[in-house]
Amino acid sequence: MRKILDYAQPSLQGTLRIPGDKSVSHRSIMFGSIAKGETTIEGFLQSDDCLATIDCFTKLGVEILIDGENVQVKSNGIDAWKEPSDILYTGNSGTTTRLMLGILAGSNLTTVLIGDESIQKRPMKRVTAPLKKMGAHFIGREDAQFTPIAMEGKKLQAIHYKMPVASAQVKSAILLAALNAEGETILTEIEISRDHTEKMLRHFGADLTVEDKTIYLTGGQKLTGTHVVVPGDISSAAFFLAAGSIVPNSKLVLQNVGLNPTRTGIVDVLKEMGANVSILELDNVSHEEIGDITVETSELKGTEIGGDLIPRLIDEIPIIALLATQATGKTIIKDAEELKVKETNRIDAVVNELKKLGANITATADGMIIEGPTPLHGGDIDTYGDHRIGMMAAIASLITSTAVTIDNENCIAVSYPNFFEHLLSVIK
Numbered sequence: 001m002r003k004i005l006d007y008a009q010p011s012l013q014g015t016l017r018i019p020g021d022k023s024v025s026h027r028s029i030m031f032g033s034i035a036k037g038e039t040t041i042e043g044f045l046q047s048d049d050c051l052a053t054i055d056c057f058t059k060l061g062v063e064i065l066i067d068g069e070n071v072q073v074k075s076n077g078i079d080a081w082k083e084p085s086d087i088l089y090t091g092n093s094g095t096t097t098r099l100m101l102g103i104l105a106g107s108n109l110t111t112v113l114i115g116d117e118s119i120q121k122r123p124m125k126r127v128t129a130p131l132k133k134m135g136a137h138f139i140g141r142e143d144a145q146f147t148p149i150a151m152e153g154k155k156l157q158a159i160h161y162k163m164p165v166a167s168a169q170v171k172s173a174i175l176l177a178a179l180n181a182e183g184e185t186i187l188t189e190i191e192i193s194r195d196h197t198e199k200m201l202r203h204f205g206a207d208l209t210v211e212d213k214t215i216y217l218t219g220g221q222k223l224t225g226t227h228v229v230v231p232g233d234i235s236s237a238a239f240f241l242a243a244g245s246i247v248p249n250s251k252l253v254l255q256n257v258g259l260n261p262t263r264t265g266i267v268d269v270l271k272e273m274g275a276n277v278s279i280l281e282l283d284n285v286s287h288e289e290i291g292d293i294t295v296e297t298s299e300l301k302g303t304e305i306g307g308d309l310i311p312r313l314i315d316e317i318p319i320i321a322l323l324a325t326q327a328t329g330k331t332i333i334k335d336a337e338e339l340k341v342k343e344t345n346r347i348d349a350v351v352n353e354l355k356k357l358g359a360n361i362t363a364t365a366d367g368m369i370i371e372g373p374t375p376l377h378g379g380d381i382d383t384y385g386d387h388r389i390g391m392m393a394a395i396a397s398l399i400t401s402t403a404v405t406i407d408n409e410n411c412i413a414v415s416y417p418n419f420f421e422h423l424l425s426v427i428k
């Protein structure tokens with residue numbers, strides 16, 4: 001059933017506590033399951049994607065107890081996992097799928113991974129190819145490019161690998177395999193991607209060296225259970241940072257936002273566009289930076305986004321495109337081909353759907369060009385089952401002259417289950 005979004009000329013006022021970071025929540029369950037002992041997690045994101053990760057580890061025999069945002073993981077380490085009698089279902093989650101491939105490749109188990117329709121189209125060879133070089137054994141369509149993928153765990157060897165794409169999922173899959181491999185793995189990125197895995201490895205007691213774009217990790221290290229505090233997800237906060245900037249007479253305070261510098265590209269872009277954003281109270285939890293962010297309505301100007309900024313805001317590009325429709329001048333987004341292999345092709349999805357609302361936006365081979373400012377009108381938006389397209393459309397509806405409808409509000413639960421509750425609480 002379509003959801004109708006019709007908010008008559010709202011302003012946004014209030015304070016929101018941003019829910020847990022999806023990337024960190026996934027990793028807290030994975031690391032807690034690999035580690036020996038008890039791990040307690042605070043601020044866990046109970047979203048569909050993160051619950052898929054929990055489901056996989058439960059099938060592997062790890063004891064996981066969920067009490068709202070508090071989760072307890074009890075494990076005797078990776079060698080104590082049991083061979084699952086069922087397939088491991090990773091839902092809509094690329095992070096679960098790719099990181100599980102890295103973790104299970106070096107286990108002593110035979111497993112089969114499958115995800116939903118979107119996951120079945122997302123490329124896995126970027127992970128399975130380097131893992132095969134380490135000695136992993138996979139069977140899957142097109143030489144283990146697509147799920148379902150079956151794995152027979154093997155003793156792995158370290159690898160020296162230069163990554164062809166800037167991807168935290170590829171980096172993390174290799175690092176997690178390297179943890180259980182023989183020898184020192186040396187991994188070089190083409191651009192620095194989010195570094196939650198490196199930070200969490202240290203948090204669970206592993207020793208690794210990071211020199212600019214190169215990471216050195218020696219295999220055979222054992223992790224020990226610990227306490228993890230999950231910061232709020234800046235990728236979720238981004239929707240309210242954008243809304244607070246473009247909805248007239250707005251002022252929002254976003255609390256508990258993860259401010260890991262590999263994720264804060266959205267704040268840099270907002271400032272560059274002239275937005276009124278400021279960061280208050282920087283703190284550190286479980287090796288991750290957090291803080292509160294305030295945002296107020298402001299006049300925006302177009303900007304150019306590319307190069308090493310792209311991995312620092314890759315998931316924020318749909319909402320940045322909406323911002324750009326309200327900015328004066330041209331916004332060019334380039335070097336973002338990776339958008340084509342997300343939950344959907346996000347270049348096509350963003351361009352097609354914002355055009356329906358009257359935006360002046362053109363797709364390019366590696367991004368998009370937006371001319372603004374353009375008044376937007378209502379329309380029927382297809383989310384393509386992609387949470388970030390759904391939330392972009394919901395924020396757009398705050399400034400459209402007539403109602404916006406979205407075909408699938410449920411997809412938003414992948415990363416922000418209480419998104420609409422939060423949105424309604426700040427509409428005045």
Ligand code: SPQ
Binds near residue numbers: 169
């Ligand atoms: O987990 P999934 O489905 O890949 O989710 C997305 C998202 O929009 O939430 C991407 F579609 O985030 C990825 C992100 O784009 C999460 C992630 C991580 O936790 O390591 C890294 C990024 O992907 P990649 O391919 O650049 O490594």
